[in-house]
Amino acid sequence: MTHHARAAAVLGVLALAGGCALQEPYVRDNHWDPRSSATKSLSGPDSVFAMGDTFRVTLQADPPLPPGAFYTWRGNEMYEGPPPPTLVYPAGDGLFRVVSSTATFEVIAVSALFDGVAVSRQVRVGQRVQSYTFSCGVACDALTWQAGTSRSVSVLAADANQVPIRRIEVAMQRGSWLSRDPAVASVAATTANPAGTITISAVAAGTTWIVVRLDRAVDSLRVVVP
Amino acid sequence: MRSNRWLPLFVSLAALATGAPRPADAQATRPPLRPDSTLAPGPTGAGFAAWRTMIAERGRTGASFLIDADRYQVLVMTPMAIDALAADSLIAKATKGCQRALSLSDAQVEYTRAIDPWAAFDSAAFARPLIAIAVFPKEQRRFDCHAGDLARFAAMSRGALYGRFDAPVPKDQVAMVEFRRDGLLEFAPLQGRAKVTKVSQTELLDDGTEHVRVWVDPEAFAPDVEGAVPRLELHVYNPVDPEPDILPLPERLIRAVWQQMLPWQARRLDVADDAHTVPALHFPAPRDSVLRVAYAAYERGALGTAASEAMTRLMFRPRPPQADIRHAMLQAATAFSMRDRHAEARSLMTDIMEVYPCLTLAPEAPQELRDMAEDARRPARCSSIPLPVVALRSLVPGLGQATGPVRRKLALGVFAGTAASYGLASVFESRSRRFYRDYRAYQGGDSEGSDAPSLYQQAQSAREIGNAFMIAAATVWIAGGVEAVWNEYQHKRRLAEVRAVGNTPPRAAGVSFAPMVRLDRVGVTLQLP
Numbered sequence: 202m203t204h205h206a207r208a209a210a211v212l213g214v215l216a217l218a219g220g221c222a223l224q225e226p227y228v229r230d231n232h233w234d235p236r237s238s239a240t241k242s243l244s245g246p247d248s249v250f251a252m253g254d255t256f257r258v259t260l261q262a263d264p265p266l267p268p269g270a271f272y273t274w275r276g277n278e279m280y281e282g283p284p285p286p287t288l289v290y291p292a293g294d295g296l297f298r299v300v301s302s303t304a305t306f307e308v309i310a311v312s313a314l315f316d317g318v319a320v321s322r323q324v325r326v327g328q329r330v331q332s333y334t335f336s337c338g339v340a341c342d343a344l345t346w347q348a349g350t351s352r353s354v355s356v357l358a359a360d361a362n363q364v365p366i367r368r369i370e371v372a373m374q375r376g377s378w379l380s381r382d383p384a385v386a387s388v389a390a391t392t393a394n395p396a397g398t399i400t401i402s403a404v405a406a407g408t409t410w411i412v413v414r415l416d417r418a419v420d421s422l423r424v425v426v427p
Numbered sequence: 428m429r430s431n432r433w434l435p436l437f438v439s440l441a442a443l444a445t446g447a448p449r450p451a452d453a454q455a456t457r458p459p460l461r462p463d464s465t466l467a468p469g470p471t472g473a474g475f476a477a478w479r480t481m482i483a484e485r486g487r488t489g490a491s492f493l494i495d496a497d498r499y500q501v502l503v504m505t506p507m508a509i510d511a512l513a514a515d516s517l518i519a520k521a522t523k524g525c526q527r528a529l530s531l532s533d534a535q536v537e538y539t540r541a542i543d544p545w546a547a548f549d550s551a552a553f554a555r556p557l558i559a560i561a562v563f564p565k566e567q568r569r570f571d572c573h574a575g576d577l578a579r580f581a582a583m584s585r586g587a588l589y590g591r592f593d594a595p596v597p598k599d600q601v602a603m604v605e606f607r608r609d610g611l612l613e614f615a616p617l618q619g620r621a622k623v624t625k626v627s628q629t630e631l632l633d634d635g636t637e638h639v640r641v642w643v644d645p646e647a648f649a650p651d652v653e654g655a656v657p658r659l660e661l662h663v664y665n666p667v668d669p670e671p672d673i674l675p676l677p678e679r680l681i682r683a684v685w686q687q688m689l690p691w692q693a694r695r696l697d698v699a700d701d702a703h704t705v706p707a708l709h710f711p712a713p714r715d716s717v718l719r720v721a722y723a724a725y726e727r728g729a730l731g732t733a734a735s736e737a738m739t740r741l742m743f744r745p746r747p748p749q750a751d752i753r754h755a756m757l758q759a760a761t762a763f764s765m766r767d768r769h770a771e772a773r774s775l776m777t778d779i780m781e782v783y784p785c786l787t788l789a790p791e792a793p794q795e796l797r798d799m800a801e802d803a804r805r806p807a808r809c810s811s812i813p814l815p816v817v818a819l820r821s822l823v824p825g826l827g828q829a830t831g832p833v834r835r836k837l838a839l840g841v842f843a844g845t846a847a848s849y850g851l852a853s854v855f856e857s858r859s860r861r862f863y864r865d866y867r868a869y870q871g872g873d874s875e876g877s878d879a880p881s882l883y884q885q886a887q888s889a890r891e892i893g894n895a896f897m898i899a900a901a902t903v904w905i906a907g908g909v910e911a912v913w914n915e916y917q918h919k920r921r922l923a924e925v926r927a928v929g930n931t932p933p934r935a936a937g938v939s940f941a942p943m944v945r946l947d948r949v950g951v952t953l954q955l956p
Contacts, residue, residue, distance in 0.1 A: 233871045234879035271872040
């Protein structure tokens with residue numbers, strides 16, 4: 202064989218040998234593939250405490266999502282039977298709105314769906330008492346207390362969006378009340394109740410304050426026993 | 428030689444003069460049911476009875492041949508084949524094999540053991556080397572339920588056929604058989620007829636159907652001095668038609684039958700000429716103990732004994748080493764050639780050259796033998812290629828095999844196998860890339876069935892199939908290269924073995940021991956100077 206022929210043969214063999222390489226398994230990194238090695242996560246607030254509030258979650262993906270990638274946002278709007286007391290609706294582009302909530306803090310999963318693949322974030326949603334007023338039937342300051350008598354006083358609470366607290370008894374379970382001077386007036390042992398009432402007993406003549414704390418709201422009621 | 432050649436010629440001329448036999452003639456000349464007399468050994472058969480007895484004691488050998496024609500079937504048997512099929516147990520074994528298919532009783536199976544209509548004829552022909560040819564009417568439907576071909580042929584040799592049979596029709600019967608060589612009627616020293624036992628569903632039928640045997644001289648199967656195989660035909664007459672059915676015997680059968688008789692023919696070489704003639708060709712001493720005896724006879728010039736011993740040994744298993752077989756056949760060919768038996772020598776040389784087309788004889792070889800080798804030489808590559816060159820050529824798939832016409836198919840196979848595997852690997856790899864591209868581009872929301880997992884699965888599957896084909900391509904390629912080098916190495920070795928064969932100097936005298944297995948004894952040979 203001539204040198205050229207040998208060189209051609211060697212090159213041909215090298216080319217063939219190069220072409221003969223076995224191929225490694227493909228990288229599985231499609232975000233819409235449940236068995237993909239791609240990672241996705243949602244970031245955003247971990248709790249929302251007022252009905253009507255909105256919150257936004259942000260999707261992080263590695264590798265980055267291509268422009269125009271198709272995925273859908275989902276709260277807990279899909280349900281069967283009667284609507285749950287806490288409802289979070291997606292409003293698009295990672296924005297969610299609390300449509301319904303109560304004083305019960307519930308953990309709701311908000312998700313971005315890539316076909317059958319979901320990436321979720323858990324958010325605590327409920328109504329936290331932001332403000333309240335006492336309801337005594339008449340103006341509370343005008344009440345006359347007689348030693349040895351008791352009266353029921355209701356609490357009218359609202360969240361940060363001034364939406365009345367639903368299921369106030371749950372907020373009452375979290376709350377506390379006390380008398381500054383139990384020798385003048387005392388608060389009876391109170392069970393949480395849907396009406397949000399507490400029972401105050403006048404003990405002896407004098408003046409004192411009944412302090413009630415519900416979530417972050419604190420207020421006092423002046424009791425004067427003649 | 429063919430001392431009675433004039434006789435068939437005379438009979439044939441007589442037949443031509445009187446015209447073809449009529450059915451009535453055929454009936455009138457029907458072979459007898461019993462032999463008239465016992466055949467004498469004749470000029471070519473002295474010592475044959477003892478020889479065939481010795482062969483039969485050594486073991487079963489000798490093939491029989493069956494020819495299927497339209498209306499008839501023909502069984503051709505050498506004397507060795509007749510002896511091999513003679514055991515009563517074989518027909519019983521054949522019937523036993525068919526017992527279930529044909530719903531036969533144990534008594535019927537046992538009965539067939541006693542069927543032997545040819546015993547008297549075989550006894551009468553025992554001392555003479557003759558080829559027996561039996562012609563049978565065909566079964567309507569044959570049952571291949573026998574326990575092997577040996578048992579089946581043994582049953583046929585006794586006239587037993589297995590299957591379904593119609594009522595016998597005269598034109599399908601065998602009335603008379605003529606054996607013709609190159610158109611001329613051959614003399615049959617013995618012929619006879621016997622009933623056919625039809626082993627059918629639940630019964631053994633004897634409906635008068637007969638079959639016919641003729642015994643002919645093996646010389647009728649001999650090729651001419653040019654090595655051409657004769658044209659042999661059987662003319663089978665039925666009882667009603669004036670014209671016979673003509674059944675030509677296949678060329679391979681004729682050669683095989685004649686070659687089976689060569690050991691006996693070789694034995695007669697020394698009878699013809701007792702003077703020992705030391706041959707000019709010398710071969711290496713064989714490893715096989717029986718062939719060593721033949722080798723010793725050859726070296727001292729007992730050519731007939733040498734050829735006969737060697738060829739008899741080759742009739743039996745286990746087969747000797749290939750080199751021993753080659754040298755034994757060359758010794759036999761040399762022996763025949765030196766005794767002017769050129770037809771036999773040519774036949775042997777043809778067989779040798781068929782296996783070793785590059786064989787060349789030493790310059791000491793007789794010119795006739797060298798001519799025979801050249802005549803029988805078929806096209807072959809009788810040179811070798813350096814192994815590094817073969818290895819380099821094998822880098823192109825199949826080129827290592829492309830060394831001659833014999834290996835062209837293999838070369839094409841290697842090339843096609845490698846190319847096809849590589850092509851398929853590329854096709855699947857390309858397909859897998861396409862699927863993977865779709866997988867990477869998938870962004871959800873498409874119709875069902877084209878989701879990401881299925882796209883990935885298809886891509887990966889196609890890639891794995893492509894890898895498998897790539898492995899196959901590499902395997903065929905590498906194996907082709909290894910095969911090419913190995914084959915060339917073997918070719919080179921074989922060429923060296925068969926170059927200038929016959930110039931090995933006779934072994935120097937000395938004391939040697941060798942295990943010995945002869946046809947009639949086993950022991951150790953001690954050779955003294």
